Amino acid sequence: xxxxxxxxxxxxxxxxxxxxxxxxxxxxxxxxxxxxxxxxxxxxxxxxxxxxxxxxxxxxxxxxxxxxxxxxxxxxxxxxxxxxxxxxxxxxxxxxxxxxxxxxxxxxxxxxxxxxxxxxxxxxxxxxxxxxxxxxxxxxxxxxxxxxxxxxxxxxxxxxxxxxxxxxxxxxxxxxxxxxxxxxxxxxxxxxxxxxxxxxxxxxxxxxxxxxxxxxxxxxxxxxxxxxxxxxxxxxxxxxxxxxxxxxxxxxxxxxxxxxxxxxxxxxxxxxxxxxxxxxxxxxxxxxxxxxxxxxxxxxxxxxxxxxxxxxxxxxxxxxxxxxxxxxxxxxxxxxxxxxxxxxxxxxxxxxxxxxxxxxxxxxxxxxxxxxxxxxxxxxxxxxxxxxxxxxxxxxxxxxxxxxxxxxxxxxxxxxxxxxxxxxxxxx
Amino acid sequence: xxxxxxxxxxxxxxxxxxxxxxxxxxxxxxxxxxxxxxxxxxxxxxxxxxxxxxxxxxxxxxxxxxxxxxxxxxxxxxxxxxxxxxxxxxxxxxxxxxxxxxxxxxxxxxxxxxxxxxxxxxxxxxxxxxxxxxxxxxxxxxxxxxxxxxxxxxxxxxxxxxxxxxxxxxxxxxxxxxxxxxxxxxxxxxxxxxxxxxxxxxxxxxxxxxxxxxxxxxxxxxxxxxxxxxxxxxxxxxxxxxxxxxxxxxxxxxxxxxxxxxxxxxxxxxxxxxxxxxxxxxxxxxxxxxxxxxxxxxxxxxxxxxxxxxxxxxxxxxxxxxxxxxxxxxxxxxxxxxxxxxxxxxxxxxxxxxxxxxxxxxxxxxxxxxxxxxxxxxxxxxxxxxxxxxxxxxxxxxxxxxxxxxxxxxxxxxxxxxxxxxxxxxxxxxxxxxxxxxxxxxxxxxxxxxxxxxxxxxxxxxxxxxxxxxxxxxxxxxxxxx
Numbered sequence: 001x002x003x004x005x006x007x008x009x010x011x012x013x014x015x016x017x018x019x020x021x022x023x024x025x026x027x028x029x030x031x032x033x034x035x036x037x038x039x040x041x042x043x044x045x046x047x048x049x050x051x052x053x054x055x056x057x058x059x060x061x062x063x064x065x066x067x068x069x070x071x072x073x074x075x076x077x078x079x080x081x082x083x084x085x086x087x088x089x090x091x092x093x094x095x096x097x098x099x100x101x102x103x104x105x106x107x108x109x110x111x112x113x114x115x116x117x118x119x120x121x122x123x124x125x126x127x128x129x130x131x132x133x134x135x136x137x138x139x140x141x142x143x144x145x146x147x148x149x150x151x152x153x154x155x156x157x158x159x160x161x162x163x164x165x166x167x168x169x170x171x172x173x174x175x176x177x178x179x180x181x182x183x184x185x186x187x188x189x190x191x192x193x194x195x196x197x198x199x200x201x202x203x204x205x206x207x208x209x210x211x212x213x214x215x216x217x218x219x220x221x222x223x224x225x226x227x228x229x230x231x232x233x234x235x236x237x238x239x240x241x242x243x244x245x246x247x248x249x250x251x252x253x254x255x256x257x258x259x260x261x262x263x264x265x266x267x268x269x270x271x272x273x274x275x276x277x278x279x280x281x282x283x284x285x286x287x288x289x290x291x292x293x294x295x296x297x298x299x300x301x302x303x304x305x306x307x308x309x310x311x312x313x314x315x316x317x318x319x320x321x322x323x324x325x326x327x328x329x330x331x332x333x334x335x336x337x338x339x340x341x342x343x344x345x346x347x348x349x350x351x352x353x354x355x356x357x358x359x360x361x362x363x364x365x366x367x368x369x370x371x372x373x374x375x376x377x378x379x380x381x382x383x384x385x386x387x388x389x390x391x392x393x394x395x396x397x398x399x400x401x402x403x404x405x406x407x408x409x410x411x412x413x414x415x416x417x418x419x420x421x422x423x424x425x426x427x428x
Numbered sequence: 429x430x431x432x433x434x435x436x437x438x439x440x441x442x443x444x445x446x447x448x449x450x451x452x453x454x455x456x457x458x459x460x461x462x463x464x465x466x467x468x469x470x471x472x473x474x475x476x477x478x479x480x481x482x483x484x485x486x487x488x489x490x491x492x493x494x495x496x497x498x499x500x501x502x503x504x505x506x507x508x509x510x511x512x513x514x515x516x517x518x519x520x521x522x523x524x525x526x527x528x529x530x531x532x533x534x535x536x537x538x539x540x541x542x543x544x545x546x547x548x549x550x551x552x553x554x555x556x557x558x559x560x561x562x563x564x565x566x567x568x569x570x571x572x573x574x575x576x577x578x579x580x581x582x583x584x585x586x587x588x589x590x591x592x593x594x595x596x597x598x599x600x601x602x603x604x605x606x607x608x609x610x611x612x613x614x615x616x617x618x619x620x621x622x623x624x625x626x627x628x629x630x631x632x633x634x635x636x637x638x639x640x641x642x643x644x645x646x647x648x649x650x651x652x653x654x655x656x657x658x659x660x661x662x663x664x665x666x667x668x669x670x671x672x673x674x675x676x677x678x679x680x681x682x683x684x685x686x687x688x689x690x691x692x693x694x695x696x697x698x699x700x701x702x703x704x705x706x707x708x709x710x711x712x713x714x715x716x717x718x719x720x721x722x723x724x725x726x727x728x729x730x731x732x733x734x735x736x737x738x739x740x741x742x743x744x745x746x747x748x749x750x751x752x753x754x755x756x757x758x759x760x761x762x763x764x765x766x767x768x769x770x771x772x773x774x775x776x777x778x779x780x781x782x783x784x785x786x787x788x789x790x791x792x793x794x795x796x797x798x799x800x801x802x803x804x805x806x807x808x809x810x811x812x813x814x815x816x817x818x819x820x821x822x823x824x825x826x827x828x829x830x831x832x833x834x835x836x837x838x839x840x841x842x843x844x845x846x847x848x849x850x851x852x853x854x855x856x857x858x859x860x861x862x863x864x865x866x867x868x869x870x871x872x873x874x875x876x877x878x879x880x881x882x883x884x885x886x887x888x889x890x891x892x893x894x895x896x897x898x899x900x901x902x903x904x905x906x907x908x909x910x
Contacts, residue, residue, distance in 0.1 A: 102770060105771050106771075163585055177859065188843055192621050193863065198617055245642075272714070273709050277709055378608050380610060380612070406618070
């Protein structure tokens with residue numbers, strides 16, 4: 001038994017030795033409480049240097065019948081359900097390079113462990129960016145953001161991660177390194193696996209690198225905040241902006257406890273274009289009071305996670321015209337159960353809700369009721385964070401009749417259930 | 429085909445929904461790619477989802493391969509029938525089911541024509557963005573199968589960007605709803621893999637589309653350059669200036685000549701023609717258009733025209749949209765390719781294509797989406813001249829190899845289909861293809877849905893329960909079991 005190796009069954013010892021041979025002793029250590037996922041503490045943590053080592057480590061873990069938690073920055077490990085089993089944290093921390101920034105082609109190839117801020121800084125040297133604004137960009141990695149499909153305010157103009165990713169390389173549990181897509185934006189050769197992996201929570205393969213299409217950084221940016229009378233007025237304004245000829249790159253409503261609703265609108269472009277749109281917005285929004293937006297409004301979503309011990313945070317999806325109906329229902333339910341609520345809702349209909357109360361069973365009641373009603377209307381509610389003592393509920397909304405197909409996909413890619421078992425939809 | 433099976437089909441679709449006469453079957457023997465022809469055993473025309481399910485259940489039970497077909501305008505042989513299989517035409521399922529303007533969503537049956545969607549929502553100031561040149565005849569279902577693009581996908585994205593959800597009949601006849609009207613539906617992005625799967629994963633029977641608000645102002649600039657390299661330099665300049673036009677198209681002299689002969693496009697007779705379209709708020713477009721004009725002049729543009737009205741723009745686009753069809757005016761036969769290269773490789777690849785063409789004594793006309801590096805080299809030949817057809821095929825393949833070598837793709841829009849499946853082994857390594865096949869096994873383990881397309885070697889998915897029955901493709905020696 002090597003010094004520092006976990007004291008456990010023969011399987012774990014054998015795997016420990018194999019992993020040490022693959023990544024080196026200094027890149028393998030026993031798991032600690034800080035490595036836990038939903039209270040399940042893995043026995044080991046490995047940090048391979050590159051995708052070949054990562055694939056080798058994964059094959060070895062899979063062959064031994066152990067369970068893997070892929071980890072980038074670890075910012076969203078609490079998303080999803082409790083793992084059925086978690087033996088090894090497979091960290092992408094050392095796969096952090098920007099491989100190639102082909103700026104003249106507007107593409108970048110980057111390793112999965114590179115954090116978003118570092119990536120954007122590198123791209124900024126040529127006046128470009130990946131047009132996505134996830135939360136915690138200074139810690140969240142490319143792989144993690146893709147696997148959780150965490151998109152922000154830029155989505156309304158530039159699309160989701162699925163629209164920005166053009167190529168991906170993954171390590172499958174049997175050790176295969178497979179690539180799909182390529183380095184060019186237009187490519188319909190073969191199946192679109194980059195999309196399959198986006199939002200898959202690492203349950204089909206571990207992303208080792210991704211290729212993104214890029215956009216130029218805007219020359220000028222101008223944002224306005226409009227104070228509106230109530231939820232209905234906020235929804236009407238957002239729909240009016242979307243139905244107009246304005247070319248907004250950000251459109252959100254903030255419903256904060258104790259404050260009137262506010263709608264933020266962002267424009268990018270030439271000075272002339274911004275001036276004309278600001279004027280058009282004023283006319284459209286009348287009689288709402290307009291002010292120059294504080295920079296921080298576009299980080300409002302991240303703020304929902306401040307001091308979250310007694311709070312639940314959920315991601316909701318509804319159609320844009322249902323925003324006020326949905327959130328007034330939430331307001332009424334929350335009031336009746338003595339739960340405080342706040343939300344940041346994008347013009348696309350995606351929203352993040354925070355519920356807070358001294359009694360977590362009240363929070364639970366509100367979440368379950370809202371989820372049932374949303375699903376009936378074709379929407380969804382996924383739980384991202386909850387108080388430790390809240391009664392259990394599935395983190396994911398239902399996939400309906402598509403679930404058997406999803407299960408078959410999982411079985412094809414990960415037949416032994418090595419990757420994040422139990423954390424994904426329907427217990428996958 | 430077994431009379432008993434035909435009888436079952438007839439009971440499902442009615443007499444008018446079943447075609448079995450040889451003369452009529454011939455109409456379905458190929459799609460827009462006429463080099464490959466296969467007569468199907470029967471053609472079925474279901475009227476709705478239940479009929480599609482019933483048909484597919486029979487096919488599944490009897491192990492009859494099937495190919496779904498929209499308008500049959502595809503250019504890669506995606507709708508080419510499979511030996512001993514049937515064609516399921518979605519042409520009768522052509523209703524627009526729902527138009528939801530406040531939420532910018534439209535629900536359609538697969539046989540709806542692409543342009544019909546835009547026509548339906550135009551009065552409310554919307555349009556359906558993916559605009560392949562065949563949009564007045566191609567179907568949404570076909571667009572879904574191929575993930576069709578068009579000139580405006582530079583800014584607006586492809587079909588997959590605009591499909592939010594699908595009702596799909598899986599190859600065993602069961603129904604699954606992938607995605608939905610809201611964003612980020614729970615679970616795997618199955619709509620994302622279904623779009624562009626070229627009919628190999630099932631049949632879409634309802635599609636939820638996203639429509640886009642028409643911008644305030646659209647202007648198209650046309651600029652004449654002495655060569656395609658000069659035009660290419662202008663494109664680089666536009667990208668470097670941080671602009672994202674709605675479309676950037678380029679045509680070389682041969683293509684210009686063809687367009688003139690066919691539709692009298694009245695383009696300037698030059699070495700390289702550039703079309704740059706900008707859209708957005710009026711003040712923004714006018715400012716940026718002045719910049720584009722300046723960049724073009726700096727790169728040596730001679731004549732520059734700016735089209736500002738709908739009518740002016742239609743005239744400017746007429747020649748470009750008619751380009752493929754126009755080739756018939758200057759050549760008896762042609763092969764159209766659809767390779768993609770990184771945009772910066774354009775000048776190098778263009779001169780390489782010219783060199784190869786001169787070597788083979790074959791002319792190549794070039795039309796391409798210059799903004800995203802999607803080339804459409806039109807390899808012109810006369811099949812009556814001995815050896816020319818073969819030389820043209822060799823050249824077309826060599827051009828695709830150039831694209832792969834440059835880090836691009838063998839297909840930007842037209843799909844792999846039948847035509848380019850052998851090239852898949854050059855573009856992707858074995859593990860990559862094998863991983864994609866795993867996905868196929870999840871949807872179509874019995875390999876019945878357009879089974880011979882996309883992949884160079886179809887692979888059957890492991891053991892089937894019950895008595896062993898060889899798959900028709902195994903018997904034909906095309907497939908291997910793994």
